[in-house]
Structure formats: structure tokens, C-alpha cells
Amino acid sequence: MKKVLLVLLLLVLGAGAWLALQESPMKTLEGIALQHSDKLPLAFFGERLFDEHCASCHDNPQMHAPTRQALSGFSLDSVMVALTFGKMQPMAAHLSKIEKGLISIYLTGSDSGQYEWLADSTCSAPPADTTTGYVRNWGLDAANSRFVAPAQSNITRDNVGTLELAWALAFPKVTDMRSQPAILGDTLYFGDKTGRLYAIDRKQGCIQAHTKVASGIRSAITVAEDGSGEPLLVFADSMAFVYAVDPVTLDIQWKADVRLFDTSTITGSVSYHAGRLYVPVSSYEVAAAGNPQHVCCKSHGGVIALDAGDGDRLWEWHATADATEQGVDRDGKPMFGPSGVSVWSTPTIDAGRNRLYVGTGENLSHPATDTSDAVIALDLDTGEQIWSYQATANDVWNAACLSGGANCPENAGGDFDIGASVIHAQLQDGSELLLVGQKSGDAMALDMDGKLLWKARVSNAAIGPDLHQTTTNGGIHWGMALAGETLLVPAADPERRRPGYDPRPGIHALHARSGEVLWFQGVERGCYLADEDKPLVGLQNMREGKDRPLEEQYACSFFYGLSAAATATREVVFSGALNGILRAYDVATGELLWQTETARPFATVNGVEGHGGAIDVDGQVLAGDWLYVQSGYSMFGQLPGNVLLAYRLKQ
Numbered sequence: 001m002k003k004v005l006l007v008l009l010l011l012v013l014g015a016g017a018w019l020a021l022q023e024s025p026m027k028t029l030e031g032i033a034l035q036h037s038d039k040l041p042l043a044f045f046g047e048r049l050f051d052e053h054c055a056s057c058h059d060n061p062q063m064h065a066p067t068r069q070a071l072s073g074f075s076l077d078s079v080m081v082a083l084t085f086g087k088m089q090p091m092a093a094h095l096s097k098i099e100k101g102l103i104s105i106y107l108t109g110s111d112s113g114q115y116e117w118l119a120d121s122t123c124s125a126p127p128a129d130t131t132t133g134y135v136r137n138w139g140l141d142a143a144n145s146r147f148v149a150p151a152q153s154n155i156t157r158d159n160v161g162t163l164e165l166a167w168a169l170a171f172p173k174v175t176d177m178r179s180q181p182a183i184l185g186d187t188l189y190f191g192d193k194t195g196r197l198y199a200i201d202r203k204q205g206c207i208q209a210h211t212k213v214a215s216g217i218r219s220a221i222t223v224a225e226d227g228s229g230e231p232l233l234v235f236a237d238s239m240a241f242v243y244a245v246d247p248v249t250l251d252i253q254w255k256a257d258v259r260l261f262d263t264s265t266i267t268g269s270v271s272y273h274a275g276r277l278y279v280p281v282s283s284y285e286v287a288a289a290g291n292p293q294h295v296c297c298k299s300h301g302g303v304i305a306l307d308a309g310d311g312d313r314l315w316e317w318h319a320t321a322d323a324t325e326q327g328v329d330r331d332g333k334p335m336f337g338p339s340g341v342s343v344w345s346t347p348t349i350d351a352g353r354n355r356l357y358v359g360t361g362e363n364l365s366h367p368a369t370d371t372s373d374a375v376i377a378l379d380l381d382t383g384e385q386i387w388s389y390q391a392t393a394n395d396v397w398n399a400a401c402l403s404g405g406a407n408c409p410e411n412a413g414g415d416f417d418i419g420a421s422v423i424h425a426q427l428q429d430g431s432e433l434l435l436v437g438q439k440s441g442d443a444m445a446l447d448m449d450g451k452l453l454w455k456a457r458v459s460n461a462a463i464g465p466d467l468h469q470t471t472t473n474g475g476i477h478w479g480m481a482l483a484g485e486t487l488l489v490p491a492a493d494p495e496r497r498r499p500g501y502d503p504r505p506g507i508h509a510l511h512a513r514s515g516e517v518l519w520f521q522g523v524e525r526g527c528y529l530a531d532e533d534k535p536l537v538g539l540q541n542m543r544e545g546k547d548r549p550l551e552e553q554y555a556c557s558f559f560y561g562l563s564a565a566a567t568a569t570r571e572v573v574f575s576g577a578l579n580g581i582l583r584a585y586d587v588a589t590g591e592l593l594w595q596t597e598t599a600r601p602f603a604t605v606n607g608v609e610g611h612g613g614a615i616d617v618d619g620q621v622l623a624g625d626w627l628y629v630q631s632g633y634s635m636f637g638q639l640p641g642n643v644l645l646a647y648r649l650k651q
Contacts, residue, residue, distance in 0.1 A: 046106025049099050053092075059547075061535045061637055063290070063402075069550060070175050070634040071107045074193070079104040082238070089262065090288040114172040121606045123206035129185030130248075134623035136223040138180055138269035139479075140567070142349040143424035146481035146619060148569045153622040155649065157571040160584045161594045162650035163627060167205035168602040168643050170610030171196075175640035177630035180220035180269070180618035182233065184247060188628065189233055190644060191217025197235075197250055202626065205605040205646060211250040215239045220269035220346070220618060224277060226253065227309030234277060234308070236266035242279055244311060256311035260318070261299035263288060268346040268421070271356070273380065276314065277306040278349070278356055282342035286364055289407045290399030295333055296407040297364040297398065298323040301342035303356070305383060315383035317376075319343065319360055320369050329406040340364035340398075341372045345421040345479075348434075353448065354380045357434060359418025362395040366409050372396075373416055375436055377450060389450040391438055392416045392462075414462055416440040420479045420565070425512050427485055435487055435512060437476035443489050443510060456515035458508040459491045464498040473636065474503060478617050479565025481573060483587045485512045488573045490562030495534065505561030507575050509590060519590035523577055527556035534558055535637050550640075554580075554599050557614070559638050565619035576615025578638055580631055596647070598631035599639050613641025625649040 050058075050068075057065045071079065083092040083100040092100055140146050155163070171177075171192045179191040188202040193216035199208040219236040224244070226232050232253060233245040240259040245252055258266070258279050268280035283299040300323070305314040319341035326335045340363040348357040355377050363372045373392040378385055395413030400406065420437035425445075427433065433453065434446040441459025446452055461475035474493035481488045487510045493503035506522035533548055535558055559578035567574045568587060576582045580599025585592055598612035612631030616638060621628045626648050632641020 042102055043106045046102035046104070049095075049103050050106055053095065054103065057091075061547075064636045066175075066634055067547075067637075068107065070640050074108055074173055074175065079108055090285075090294050091291050108173070117606045117608055118207060118210060121207045123201050123204070123208050127186035127201060127208065130187065132185045133223065134183035135180075135621045136182060137271065138220040138222070138346040138618075139348070139421055139423075142271070142273065142351065143426070144346060144348045144421040144479075145423050145425070146479055146565060146567050147483055148567065148622045150570060152624075153569055154625050155569060155572060155622060155627065157586050157593055159649055160572050163594060163596075163647040164650055165596075166203075166626075166646045166648040168604045168610055168645050169200065169205050169606055170602065170604040170608040171642050171644070172608055174642040175613075175632060175634040177632040177641060177644070178617040179217045179235065180630075181621055181628060181644075182221035182223050183621060183623045183628075184223065184231070187247070189221045189247065191221060191235055193217070193238075195237060197221075197233075197245065199247070199250060200644075202623065202628070202646065207606075209248075209250045211245070211252070213237055213243055213252070213255075214241065219266055222270045222272055222277075223247075224272035224308045225275070227275070232308065234270050234272065236270060236279065238265065240264045240266050240281070242266070242270060242277065242306065242311065244308070254311040256306055256313070258304050258306070258313075260302055260304075260316070261285075263299045267342070267344045271347040271349055272308060273349045273351060275308050276380070277308050278347040278380075279304045279306060280343035280345060280347055280358060282344050282361070283340070285398075286340065286342070286361075287399050289364060290403065290405060292331070292400075292405055292407070294407060296329075296335060296400070297339035298336045299364075300339050301360065303343055303347060303358060303378060303383065317378055317383040317385065319371050319376075320363070323365075326366060331406040333406065335365060337365035338363060338367050338369050340396075341369060342417070344417055344419040348422045348424050349380070350424055351380075355386060356380055357422040357424065359420065359422055359436060359438075361417035361419070362397045362413055362415055364396070364398045364409075365407075366396055368394045368396050373418060373438070375418065375422055375434065375446060375450065387450040389446055389452065391418060391436070391442065391444065392440060414440070416462060416475070420476050423480060423482050423487075425482055427512065433512060435480065435482065437480045437489060439473075439475040439477065441475035441491065441493075443476065443480070443487065443508075443515065445512065445515065454515035456510055456517070458489050458510075459493050459504055460500065460502050461493065464500040474505075474561070477563040479619060481566040481568035481619075482512060483568040483570055483573065486510070486518060486587055487512045488566050488568055488575075488587070490564065490566050490575050492561040492563040492578070494559055494561055503561075507562055507566065507573065507585060507590075509587070521585055521590045521592065523560060523562065523581075523583075525556070525560045525579070529556050529558060553639060554611075554613070557599070557639055559614065559636075563616045565617070567619040567622065569622070574620045574627070576620065576629065576631075578614045578616060578633075580612050580615060580639060580641070582615060582620070582629055598629060598643070598645060599641065602643050602645070604643070608642075610643040611641055612643050612645070613639030
């Protein structure tokens with residue numbers, strides 16, 4: 001009888017929730033979980049649904065999907081948004097809203113009680129300085145040089161060794177720290193993956209203000225101006241909405257939907273110039289294509305210009321023509337193309353020529369286009385394409401190639417995006433170059449008309465057979481830095497078994513004029529890892545990976561290369577590693593000047609349990625005597641973490 005009553009209660013509850021979900025899915029499901037968790041085994045049903053529909057990817061290390069343990073760090077809101085509107089929508093399309101909600105409840109539980117710390121962490125006084133623009137955008141200037149001028153930082157080769165931890169903040173329900181902060185005066189603005197934006201006193205770590213948007217904040221925080229010259233904070237969330245926020249009150253001034261397709265997302269950050277915002281658009285269809293049921297592929301990347309005052313769309317540049325049917329795959333599904341050519345990086349502004357420059361990714365399906373794996377120059381006013389330089393032709397690839405799926409294109413390429421932001425270099429003699437980094441492991445320089453001047457291979461990521469099946473995910477990822485005429489190039493290069501591939505993870509210093517190698521500092525794992533614990537990829541090399549306890553992964557991470565963007569001053573370059581080690585090198589000689597381990601527990605000023613992890617995507621930011629570091633990135637099986645760390649020169 002009890003079982004019958006339970007079933008009836010579930011049916012009634014399910015019907016009521018179904019109606020309620022039409023307007024407020026997250027609120028209703030969370031309410032059900034809180035009110036009835038002591039009577040109804042909602043998490044039990046969610047676990048059964050996860051086992052049936054999700055485990056084949058998330059329990060399989062070969063798929064590079066976040067594990068159950070990693071997903072448990074997300075909020076219910078984040079998981080529900082991902083299943084309904086975000087990256088997991090194609091894979092979850094067959095699930096009802098109730099089923100998605102039960103899976104979300106199983107994975108995350110409730111946010112209840114997670115943010116009580118905010119009341120106790122409120123600052124007691126307003127900031128003294130609200131105007132000094134230490135960090136205003138992803139590239140640290142319009143040229144995306146990731147260079148910190150002497151007026152912005154007091155850290156030198158002589159004193160960097162005295163940096164010591166001043167405070168740590170931890171953020172609940174977060175496993176990935178990827179939104180690079182902005183710094184205005186004494187306030188650091190930071191966004192997290194639960195969609196919360198914080199104004200933080202950068203010297204004390206207390207909270208001046210906070211707000212929440214619809215989904216996780218994915219981009220860097222960019223400082224722009226509205227139509228009257230007042231400052232705005234601009235950023236993009238995981239649903240491809242761009243927000244403009246008042247920096248004092250954190251009130252939302254406007255928001256704009258910048259999706260080109262249902263699978264559009266924002267991976268790079270927003271650039272600002274002369275009243276306009278330039279938004280890079282990418283697509284997660286590259287991952288969705290790994291689903292055998294997905295019809296591949298219809299989306300493409302692009303750039304969208306918005307009016308900074310109101311968010312109105314001014315122009316669009318599309319990276320390919322609209323996809324049309326190209327035949328059927330071996331499973332009889334229709335195939336579409338051209339597609340892909342995501343813009344993963346942050347646009348570079350060249351005000352003198354009235355141009356912007358972006359790098360692009362591979363095509364996802366045939367036919368290949370000349371805009372893939374390319375540098376594109378666009379007119380700032382109109383979005384008209386002025387020129388393009390293609391670094392790798394015929395690179396047509398998607399995630400189906402890792403498993404031999406029907407969506408893998410014929411004669412597939414090696415997945416060699418230009419993911420690092422292009423650097424507009426202005427050299428000492430007045431000459432100018434564009435400096436480019438590619439996932440193939442190639443750094444290169446173009447003249448201002450898109451002609452290749454030199455190319456230097458810092459990594460062997462593009463060497464070997466069957467590149468589409470054994471992609472290393474090595475090479476140059478998120479960002480190089482330029483100090484004077486020294487180009488500082490981080491290389492990720494994980495260990496993979498492939499003929500001809502000799503990984504060279506570390507930081508490479510090249511002469512910007514010639515590509516000549518000035519110095520190289522390799523990085524090592526520093527611990528023993530058995531072969532059976534290494535998550536190798538590729539059909540020939542992949543094996544059923546062990547589910548290593550997180551404590552073991554923190555103690556000895558498989559990944560230890562340099563994927564995150566570098567940050568440089570005249571004398572020091574900072575580079576964070578995938579095993580959580582942050583290093584500072586002498587720009588002139590490559591000498592290691594300072595390092596610290598961040599993949600460890602931290603006592604935090606807000607009392608939230610904190611642990612660092614992989615350092616990936618964004619680079620470090622500097623202001624006066626201070627260095628700010630984010631630690632934690634769980635994608636691709638890397639080390640999760642949830643801390644923002646503030647280091648200060650010894651006083």
C-alpha cells in the first residue's frame with residue numbers, strides 16, 4: 001500500500017510540477033526538492049535517469065566530459081540551464097522537463113544555505129579609489145598584448161620572489177574559474193559559473209556588492225562606456241547573452257541575445273572601442289556532433305557588433321555561408337555544411353586602420369571553407385571582411401572523430417584552431433606585426449595585410465598519423481604575451497602516444513621580428529603516474545580509464561602543461577599550469593624567479609571551503625603590489641577548484 005501511495009503521490013506531484021515548470025522550471029524543481037526530499041526519493045530517480053541517459057559519456061574518461069563528482073559542484077540552475085538551453089540541449093532533447101529536473105536535483109541538490117556567508121563578508125566602508133583602470137579587458141589593452149605597463153604594477157624581477165598569499169576567497173557550487181576579473185581602483189569585479197557577479201575589495205577580500213544573472217558568467221569582465229561616457233561592466237553568459245552592468249550598483253542596464261544558432265555560445269571575451277562592443281561567437285556543436293543522433297552540422301561562428309549604450313545589434317559577420325544539405329552519412333542521416341569556424345578568442349582592435357582581427361577554428365563538416373583556422377580582418381564600422389590568412393586548409397573535424405562516429409567528416413583534419421587572441425605588435429622602430437598562436441603548435445607573424453612573415457613550431461602537436469583520432473589537445477591555447485619584442489608562448493602538450501609526437505610543455509620565448517628562439521623553459525609533472533592512470537585519447541591508444549580519486553589527482557595530475565593565457569611585465573612573465581602551479585619567469589633569460597602551488601586546500605576569508613585546481617583559460621591580473629590568480633578548471637578531466645587568490649609583495 002505504501003508503494004501505491006508513493007506512486008500516486010509522485011504522479012500528482014509530477015503533473016503539478018509539469019504545469020508549474022512551464023513558467024519557472026528552476027524555482028519549482030528546487031521547491032519540490034526542498035519541501036519533499038524527506039518523503040520522496042527524487043535524487044534516487046534522478047540517479048536512475050542519469051545512469052540511463054548520461055553515464056555513457058560522463059562516466060567515460062575518453063569523452064572528456066565532466067564526471068559526476070565534478071558536476072556535483074554546479075548549482076541546480078546551471079545544470080538545468082545546460083540541459084534545457086545550453087551545451088547539453090542536443091543530448092537532452094528527448095528528456096522531459098521533469099526528467100531534466102530530477103537529474104539536476106540528483107547531481108546538485110539545492111543552493112539553500114550556500115550563500116549565507118555574503119552577509120558576514122560585506123565590506124564596512126566604500127572603496128577609496130574607484131577610477132584607476134588597472135584591468136579593463138581580456139588582453140589588458142586593445143592590442144591583446146597581455147602586457148602590464150610599469151605604471152600599473154610594482155612587481156619586478158627583483159621583488160617577485162617576495163610575493164605571499166594575502167587572502168583567498170572560495171565560491172560555492174563552482175568547479176571552474178574562467179572569468180578574468182576587471183579591476184577599477186580598489187574594486188575587483190569577478191563573475192562565477194553560477195551566474196553571480198561580485199564587486200570585491202581587492203585588498204581585503206570583502207564583498208562590496210553582488211548580483212546574479214540567468215546563467216554562468218563565461219567571459220572576462222570588460223570595462224566599457226555608455227552613451228554618456230559613464231563606465232559599464234560588460235560580460236557574456238553561457239546562454240550567449242551579453243550584459244551591461246552599472247559598476248557601482250551592479251544593476252543591469254541592458255542585456256542582448258547574441259546567438260546566431262541554438263548552439264551558439266561565447267567563449268572569448270567582449271572587446272570595446274569608441275562606443276561599440278565586438279562579440280566573438282562560437283558554437284558547441286563541435287561537441288554535440290559526437291552524439292550519434294545529432295544531425296551534423298548547421299551552425300557557424302562569427303562576430304557581432306553592438307551599441308554599447310543600449311545593446312542594439314549594429315552588424316554581423318558570418319564565418320561561413322548558411323549550411324545546406326550535402327548528402328547522407330553512413331547511418332542514413334542527412335549531412336549539412338559548410339559549418340564551424342567558431343571564433344573562440346577575443347577580437348583585437350586596430351583603431352588606426354579601423355579594423356579588428358580574430359582567429360577562427362576548424363570546419364565541422366564539408367565543404368571546407370577558406371575562413372577556417374584563419375586570421376580574419378574586419379572593418380570596425382561595417383563588419384566587411386578585408387582580408388584573411390588561412391594557416392591550415394581543409395581542417396574539417398568534430399567530436400565524432402574521437403569515437404569513429406558517423407558524423408566524423410571524410411578526410412578529417414586535426415582540430416587546429418587559432419584559439420589564442422591575435423596580438424597587434426607595435427615594435428620599437430615603429431613597424432607593426434600581427435602575432436598568432438595555433439593549436440597545431442605553430443606561432444607566426446603576419447604583416448598588416450595578412451601576409452606570412454615567419455612561422456616557428458614550438459610544439460609537435462600537428463605531427464603524426466591519424467591526427468583526427470589522436471588529437472593531442474596540445475599546442476598553443478588561450479593566449480600569448482608580448483613584452484617589448486619578446487613573444488612569450490605557453491604550450492600545453494599533454495603526453496600522448498603517437499608516432500613523431502614529442503611533447504614540449506612549457507614557455508617559449510621568441511623574437512617577435514624573426515621567430516628566433518630566445519629561450520625555452522620546460523615544465524614537468526614532478527611525480528610518477530602509472531600508464532593505466534593516464535587518460536590517453538585516440539582509437540588505437542584509448543583504454544578504459546580508471547576513476548581516480550580526486551585526492552590522487554590533486555597529488556599527481558596527468559595534465560601539467562601551460563594552457564592558460566600568459567601575463568607579462570617588462571621583466572616578469574607569469575604562466576599558470578594545468579596542475580595548479582603558477583610560475584614567474586625572467587623575460588630576458590627565462591630564469592624561474594618564483595612559483596607557488598594552488599591545487600591545494602585554502603583557508604578563506606569568507607569561510608567557504610576552498611580548494612584550488614588547474615589554472616586554465618584566463619591569465620593572471622596585476623594591480624600595484626598585488627597579483628590575482630584563479631585556480632580550478634574541471635573540463636577535459638582537469639583539476640576542479642573554486643578559489644580566487646590574492647598575492648601581495650612583502651611589505
